[in-house]
Amino acid sequence: MTVNADRLTDLSGTASEDAAPATSSPTPTGPIPVPPSGADRLDVPAVSEALMGKWADARRTARVRAARPELHRPLDVTVAEHRELTYAQMEILAEENVSWLMMPEHLGGPNDNGGNVASFEELVVADPSLQIKAGVQWGLFTSAIVQLGSEEQQKAWVPDAMSLATPGAFAMTEIGHGSDVQALATTATYDAATEEWVLNTPFSAAWKEFLGNAALHAKAATVFARLITEGVDHGVHCFYVPVRDAEGELLPGVRSKDDGPKGGLNGIDNGRLAFDQVRVPRTNLLNRYGDVAADGTYTSPIESPGRRFFTMLGTLVQGRVSLDGSANRASQLALHIAITYATQRRQFTAADPTQETVLMDYQAHLHRLLPKLAATYAGAFAHEQLLQAFDDVFSGREDDPEAREDLETLAAALKPTSTRLALDTIQECREACGGAGFIAENQLVGLHQDLDVYATFEGDNTVLMQLVAKRLLSDYTSELKSVDRAGIGRFIAQRAEVLAKRHTPWARLAQDLSDRGNSRRAFDSMRQSEFQEEMLTARARVKVEEVALSLRSAAKMSPADAATEVNKHQVEMLEAARAHADLVRWRAFTTAIEKLEDEGSRTVLTELRDLFGLTVIQDDLAWFLLGGMISAQRGRQIGSDVRRLLWRLRPHVLDLVAAFDIRPGHVRAPIALGGEKERQDEAAAYFRAQRASSEAPVSEKVLRDREKTARRAQKR
Amino acid sequence: MTVNADRLTDLSGTASEDAAPATSSPTPTGPIPVPPSGADRLDVPAVSEALMGKWADARRTARVRAARPELHRPLDVTVAEHRELTYAQMEILAEENVSWLMMPEHLGGPNDNGGNVASFEELVVADPSLQIKAGVQWGLFTSAIVQLGSEEQQKAWVPDAMSLATPGAFAMTEIGHGSDVQALATTATYDAATEEWVLNTPFSAAWKEFLGNAALHAKAATVFARLITEGVDHGVHCFYVPVRDAEGELLPGVRSKDDGPKGGLNGIDNGRLAFDQVRVPRTNLLNRYGDVAADGTYTSPIESPGRRFFTMLGTLVQGRVSLDGSANRASQLALHIAITYATQRRQFTAADPTQETVLMDYQAHLHRLLPKLAATYAGAFAHEQLLQAFDDVFSGREDDPEAREDLETLAAALKPTSTRLALDTIQECREACGGAGFIAENQLVGLHQDLDVYATFEGDNTVLMQLVAKRLLSDYTSELKSVDRAGIGRFIAQRAEVLAKRHTPWARLAQDLSDRGNSRRAFDSMRQSEFQEEMLTARARVKVEEVALSLRSAAKMSPADAATEVNKHQVEMLEAARAHADLVRWRAFTTAIEKLEDEGSRTVLTELRDLFGLTVIQDDLAWFLLGGMISAQRGRQIGSDVRRLLWRLRPHVLDLVAAFDIRPGHVRAPIALGGEKERQDEAAAYFRAQRASSEAPVSEKVLRDREKTARRAQKR
Incomplete structure (x- = not known):
């Protein structure tokens, strides 16, 4: 295994071609060096408690066991x-x-x-x-x-x-x-x-x-x-x-x-x-x-x-409920390992020519890990709602056909979402840890191997999402049924017209005008809860509506033709179901923040929730643009807003994973237990001692530069 | 392991609630039942030969060995x-x-x-x-x-x-x-x-x-x-x-x-x-x-x-070159297994109430596998170009610093692209095969485990892409340098203005007008090679330009500040590098098609190339829309064009994987060696025999329906 033939960051021609090994400064440097304090800091025990939810005691006991x-x-x-x-x-x-x-x-x-x-x-x-x-x-x-x-x-x-x-x-x-x-x-x-x-x-x-x-x-x-x-x-x-x-x-x-x-x-x-x-x-x-x-x-x-x-x-829905929570816990473990390592591991000199940069300070590294951290938080809070719904039904407190159907739909929406997220997160964490991530004792590869089939058993993820889509469509159809017969035709015609109108680009010119020339204002306005909620709600709703309207001709077809017609919209149906799951997670995240008393935690988690909301919107941005729901102005802003949030959240990453309460015994990966830091300190001490003894060899590059300077001096 | 609590496709209320087991009809049914023939059919040996490229003989010998x-x-x-x-x-x-x-x-x-x-x-x-x-x-x-x-x-x-x-x-x-x-x-x-x-x-x-x-x-x-x-x-x-x-x-x-x-x-x-x-x-x-x-x-x-x-x-670039080709071959094996299985495995009754639908006839299944098949073809042809460039340099035929640098950049662009694609493809194939995909003898899980580290060794994928981005930026800067000093400022100002103008949405109103009201014409126009090439070329170019212009202030900064500034654009730099890799693959695919003599193969592969080109554009559609490079009209069309291509390619999927020349011995997965078909034939024979003996039990559902009908008849 080998090698990158080049240095990362000497675009501006400044990084030394002849690399000096990392020096000893123990103070971390980089764009966001200062750890947060005071009002803007996460109250780790409080957030940890919120993540544990209603059955915190059962979880605490089980966490001792799992260690x-x-x-x-x-x-x-x-x-x-x-x-x-x-x-x-x-x-x-x-x-x-x-x-x-x-x-x-x-x-x-x-x-x-x-x-x-x-x-x-x-x-x-x-x-x-x-x-x-x-x-x-x-x-x-x-x-x-x-x-x-x-x-x-x-x-x-x-x-x-x-x-x-x-x-x-x-x-x-x-x-x-x-x-x-x-x-x-x-x-x-x-x-x-x-x-x-x-x-x-x-x-x-x-x-x-x-x-x-x-x-x-x-x-x-x-x-x-x-x-x-x-x-x-x-x-x-x-x-x-x-x-x-x-x-x-x-x-x-x-x-x-x-x-x-x-x-x-x-x-x-x-x-x-x-x-x-x-x-x-x-x-x-x-x-x-x-x-x-x-x-x-x-x-x-x-x-x-x-x-x-x-x-x-x-009666067997419990399997799906518990896989949803388990997948989320697996994501937490993977993020704990990769983020801990990323705050210790240094590679390439960048901002500081003598001190290598911590991985977590690279924009690309934040970009690969933080949106997954945000989604894992969203998933944890959504799971808590699912678990409570499950307990309500199975305790008999709230056991009626409708509650059961809602529970089954929610489980069918969240299990595929969290198992997909877990596989993607674990893999991203594995790759973010480089070669070390591939070594079995660092846990990530085993976790991916084991979690792999969580996407298949207890209901294949695609089949479950299809189930959700079907329920959403049938709810939509029921709504229609509440209108009288003549009314249905009118209603459909109206909605079709509304949808067609939305397709006129930039109906929301007002967004543009109010945001124009003030990216800070645009940033704040997109970070508003109302904006995200409106977008995600409309998306979940309209995607169902679009499929329903596309399928309205199927009602009159032969069974075979109808099935063929439905199959032609399967991908859109699955997208509608995913949009629904996103909305559920966003709302659960938001509700959980509202319940927190600590101001600092609310501030940090709101930024994390914003990162979740905006990355979901960003991932489907073309759809929002084409529907005229997001203006070009805002659409162009969204990528930089996401990047801004990454840097804002940077100082909080260790607190955010600390709240997962992943304990020694849960984490057994040497790379997340301080081994990397220890090695760096040893290397730093070596270079310190070498400099003190003045026995260090001089680099050829430095000699050549000195010679050049000397020659130039002679010429003058 | 279990269970989906519902049936997939009875949206229209037509699928029998009481499922009849699959019956015996040996003729495949579904939306695209007819295998292709004549002029529109892939010439498998010819395409296979094209995929093998210049060193077909070495490959043939090695394939015998690998079996x-x-x-x-x-x-x-x-x-x-x-x-x-x-x-x-x-x-x-x-x-x-x-x-x-x-x-x-x-x-x-x-x-x-x-x-x-x-x-x-x-x-x-x-x-x-x-x-x-x-x-x-x-x-x-x-x-x-x-x-x-x-x-x-x-x-x-x-x-x-x-x-x-x-x-x-x-x-x-x-x-x-x-x-x-x-x-x-x-x-x-x-x-x-x-x-x-x-x-x-x-x-x-x-x-x-x-x-x-x-x-x-x-x-x-x-x-x-x-x-x-x-x-x-x-x-x-x-x-x-x-x-x-x-x-x-x-x-x-x-x-x-x-x-x-x-x-x-x-x-x-x-x-x-x-x-x-x-x-x-x-x-x-x-x-x-x-x-x-x-x-x-x-x-x-x-x-x-x-x-x-x-x-x-x-001198050690060979490692990256060979991983690029190896990753591509691994994708081919995974696709061979998953697509073979998908054309035999049946689940859920849909279009035909008595015959279950072959997985490959579900839109979602086509949608998860075919774009990866298209990208694998693109990757194979791009790899052949890389391999020839490598051989030209290392044979000494074309060994100069510039050729070496181009070779290294191409290897740095393709190795991350193909190893990423391989991991995603193998995982998608694994999941597309359900539980069977998780069984080791079906090869997919082992392939994923082994290929995992291909994304890391011989140069970490992110680091390599960073290298490519740096080269693209430095080429761009060299271009600027060819302009005289005063000219640079003028040039930059001009380009900035051009880019800003592009940001006026829907500059390309003409696209809309010419396409309007004729989705077929729009389909054909987007499938035009020229359209895709223009889009992908402009994207690769403009993404670099955008980063370069964003970074022009860094030239005057201190090294540390410059590095921080560069780091703020790392994600965009990586996107520019990926856009470059996409363009390289698209061009290689197109060039390879042009070299084919067989008309049928050209037709089918052009559709596959279109699928590759359009999915790449679709994945970055928001960027094209925001830049005014694709009109809203076309943007809305692109998703349905992709889906149309999926169905057009459906009849060719087995030919397309056959051209990979994955032989018995390479494929050892029982699910891709006819086991599934055999089991289905046995089940069908059982039901045939049962019907012939008229000993089959009647379903309760059917009885109830008969009773209902009888009651209704009495009432009349």
């Missing part, structure tokens, strides 16, 4: 060794009953769903494999029994699931169908003669796939299969199916295949399961939402098969 | 095992003398530098670890001797380096300084008494770091150190230093540390080296560009220490 070395990700092990280690770590967690918070009252628990998920999320900084293995065992396998089973079934199976006496797999996804759960092909056919279910995998595409615990550890599985009784297919239901005996041997008719090594999360034994006419008792159908009598008669409290199916699936 | 299983990446091994395997693979390559092409005539070789690099690039699809280990041995360690040593030195050390009798490390980077080679701190001090060099590592930050072969295998190293003789520091030179004895024990004074596990490339034993007053003979200085006589007198054919340094480094 324990015996729970940490190993660096160089085979897949088999990692699996063994993770299983041993699971036994520790089971011993400590970490998922107890999720237990409902009748099983002796506090039914603290919010606290349980908060606690789970923190585990990601120990080892994502351990987190997801815990998620499979308690968040999916045990939860399926709790959410879909009767009290009797819960009492029969939950205690062993909680204690890890029964390690379990959550057997939903098949090779042939992942996100499209309704199309699953595994069957469970009722045999009234023996009062048993017969589970069967009809073809290879119906093998259950990617199941954590399936390759080795699972003794039972919650299997999603089409319930068939009396010749009728009642759609997908969930069954409790033992798969291995006490010795770990597969039970008759059960087959398993190992998924082998993966891109990450190799502490989990993902694998496949198939069933060859496997029989379980009638009472192994988790029967809260559908049951079969001994004679084979099917009953359900929910008449519509569609609604019944979505109700069952909806 | 051999004994050279392939292992999937589940420890770091130690992978290193051992890679070393054994290196012995095979050495045995077969794969790098023979690079040998100069006086060492009995053909001095075929282009062929050697082309051949090297193809190795990436076998195992990137093997590729980079070969690169360390022959591309860096051996090349340093060839490029920087005398013929005598070459004859002494090159044969053992080529045969792997002397595995070597390339000891340039230090912990403290990576891209900033001039600031290296290791010293080599001449001791005239013994006629020896004394190599020394003065402090821990000066340890040589990230060196392939350093942890275990290296017996010697080409060490970059500050040459000090007679009290003068002549700057960084390269020394041949034995580091381990025949038994592999470290020689006295040499220390080594293992970098341990990394994010990828774990077949390579990266590590650190330090020297504690290690002595080597005077003749171990590689002395082509600087030498020391027995008495300690320093001489060099290049007087300026700065120019001497850059000349030495410039």
Whole structure:
């Protein structure tokens, strides 16, 4: 590995061609050298508390746990060794009953769903494999029994699931169908003669796939299969199916295949399961939402098969909620590492010819890291809202169909947003740390490898965003429906006209006039909350409207043509969904700031929120310009405003990551634990001593310059 | 892992709520079902040949080699095992003398530098670890001797380096300084008494770091150190230093540390080296560009220490050239896998209620993969130009300072561009393959892990782009210098006025008028080569100009202030460099198309080139709009034009990846080897048989619908 053949910053011809090694000045220099103080400074404990949210206590306990070395990700092990280690770590967690918070009252628990998920999320900084293995065992396998089973079934199976006496797999996804759960092909056919279910995998595409615990550890599985009784297919239901005996041997008719090594999360034994006419008792159908009598008669409290199916699936939203929070925590860890390193690591002499510049003082470095820091703050506050909505529903405090639907939409919007952000952030941090970022002990590469699949499981990100778009469109359509029949046509015509008008460029000439010639005023006006909110709200709204209006012809088409028409707008639909997620995050960030009492924290976080708002607007600036929603004047200003915010926030970067409360034990990367600073001090001491002894060699360049000067002097 | 709680496409309320499993129709359906034929079809062998370029024969041989299983990446091994395997693979390559092409005539070789690099690039699809280990041995360690040593030195050390009798490390980077080679701190001090060099590592930050072969295998190293003789520091030179004895024990004074596990490339034993007053003979200085006589007198054919340094480094440009081609080949492999899978994998019923839709027929899927396919084509043709420029210089056919500088700038522009594209493309492909993309045997995750550091080594991507920006600015300044002194002020004033004028929005009203009301005409006009070229050229030019004009005040500033001023425009400088790289790629793509004889291939590739050009413009659309270079009318059109191109290219996707000539053995991913298709056929046969036997259960939904219909009939 090598080399850049040139120096960075001698554009003005001033940097010495013959590089002097870094000298010893311990005072940092650079454009923004002074650390902030007083009123404009972040109150780190207060902001930290705000980030921890309602379940701060659960998080604190979990953070102590996540710092324990015996729970940490190993660096160089085979897949088999990692699996063994993770299983041993699971036994520790089971011993400590970490998922107890999720237990409902009748099983002796506090039914603290919010606290349980908060606690789970923190585990990601120990080892994502351990987190997801815990998620499979308690968040999916045990939860399926709790959410879909009767009290009797819960009492029969939950205690062993909680204690890890029964390690379990959550057997939903098949090779042939992942996100499209309704199309699953595994069957469970009722045999009234023996009062048993017969589970069967009809073809290879119906093998259950990617199941954590399936390759080795699972003794039972919650299997999603089409319930068939009396010749009728009642759609997908969930069954409790033992798969291995006490010795770990597969039970008759059960087959398993190992998924082998993966891109990450190799502490989990993902694998496949198939069933060859496997029989379980009638009472192994988790029967809260559908049951079969001994004679084979099917009953359900929910008449519509569609609604019944979505109700069952909806009970499992916790997975998405917790991945949203976990992804955000992973981003925080990555930013902690990269920003800490960037404030210590020096490369290239720039502003000071004898002192190299700290990475964080390069505009490009601020530009790659700070917008991600801002988005991570926005994501954290948005997640807290999601978690509270989740807890409201699952505690029963606010459990109605509308609240559930809102919760599901919010989870579907935020999980893809935060997992995408985490992958981008971790990768940016990895690259921002150069070669050191590629060394495993510095954590970033492992974090990316493990988090990678967070974008896929618990609902593929694209599919989830499609879901959000669909909900937004259907809300829009409902609004239309509230208008009377004749009114709809009028309404659509009006909106179309309004949209067309907006397309006249620079309708907002007023923006220009008021801003003209005063970039400071323009800066302040764009930093106004109202401006950002107006822009982001309008964008979220209009993008839906545009798609809806484009699709209005589809209503009259044949199903096939309508689907083709919808597909022609899929990209725009996804953009509308993303605009919605951006608005949700911006609002959550703003609300969180309003709740803070400390003035300094509000000031700094408002600038960070502005950076978030303005970068979101900047990333879609062409759209705003073309819609006439932002004037050319403001549009030209926005890039420099973003850069101005980067420098304003520069003095606060360490405080901003400190508020994440990433502790020793969470961060194990030597580059973020002072190693870099130590090396620099040693080098500086060496050069100091060398200068003192006057034994340092003179550089050829300096000699030549002296000679030149001497010759010139002679000539005069 | 689980689940999406909803169906994708029933916006129009038409998709069955109760999903019917996919039926058996073997004919693909969807918006673009018909494969192309005749005149509009890609001539795959011809395009394949064009992509292979001038060194097609070397590539063909190397592709056969890369398909051999004994050279392939292992999937589940420890770091130690992978290193051992890679070393054994290196012995095979050495045995077969794969790098023979690079040998100069006086060492009995053909001095075929282009062929050697082309051949090297193809190795990436076998195992990137093997590729980079070969690169360390022959591309860096051996090349340093060839490029920087005398013929005598070459004859002494090159044969053992080529045969792997002397595995070597390339000891340039230090912990403290990576891209900033001039600031290296290791010293080599001449001791005239013994006629020896004394190599020394003065402090821990000066340890040589990230060196392939350093942890275990290296017996010697080409060490970059500050040459000090007679009290003068002549700057960084390269020394041949034995580091381990025949038994592999470290020689006295040499220390080594293992970098341990990394994010990828774990077949390579990266590590650190330090020297504690290690002595080597005077003749171990590689002395082509600087030498020391027995008495300690320093001489060099290049007087300026700065120019001497850059000349030495410039001889090593081959690393960047070959990474550019390798990254491109890795993108091709990823696209081959993801696009093959996307044309077989079906999910969700959409256009056809009984047949699920192939992933490739979703607009969002086209939108995530095709622009990357287009950019990969552009990158391949741009790389071929780079490789020819490299060969022209290193064959001596066109070796002058200007050609070298152009070559170095082109390499500095393309290496970051293609490595960035590779990482983004591989990640996109991984996610586009869903859970299957995360399984190691499907190659994508390993490819991402290994390619990750390609963005950092051989010059960090950001630093290289900075270099390009600097060159562009200095060219611009030279242009100014050709104007007389008084003229410069006038020129700058003029340009500033021109730029300000451009900022009057919609100067190009004419665009609007000519396009208005005819989106087809607008589509054709934007697809015109001239339009894209004009836009991309102007963008590359104006972005440089804008930075140069912003910086004109810096010329009069103190060095420190000037550096601060430059730093305030770093992000814009990087954008200017990227705009330059985009233009280079677009032109290379266009030139390559012009050379093709087959009309069909030209048609299809022109559409692909248009997709590349228009997506580049679209990604920076706000800039074009704000500059008044693209009208609002055209700006609004561009998104739909891009989408139109996606559908036009849809029928050609398999041909387009076929031209990459990714062979069995290169692709080892089961998902791209027909496994998916096989499973679908099996499922379809099952449903066919079930229907034939009329034993299939009826769905509850269908029953309910029938009942409803019956009730309605009764009422009538």
